[in-house]
Amino acid sequence: xxxxxxxxxxxxxxxxxxxxxxxxxxxxxxxxxxxxxxxxxxxxxxxxxxxxxxxxxx
Numbered sequence: 001x002x003x004x005x006x007x008x009x010x011x012x013x014x015x016x017x018x019x020x021x022x023x024x025x026x027x028x029x030x031x032x033x034x035x036x037x038x039x040x041x042x043x044x045x046x047x048x049x050x051x052x053x054x055x056x057x058x
Contacts (some may be wrong), residue, residue, distance in 0.1 A: 011019070
């Protein structure tokens with residue numbers, strides 16, 4: 001019986017870098033979405049506080 005060697009498919013450095021870059025880009029997109037959500041929340045709270053101050057002072 002002939003033995004068939006197990007072939008392990010290894011990624012070339014270019015493919016490893018491409019996968020790493022893709023994963024990094026996904027993380028950056030998610031981070032940007034979260035940052036935008038926080039920015040919107042801060043903006044809304046700032047505007048709400050401003051309106052309340054105007055209403056109490058005016």
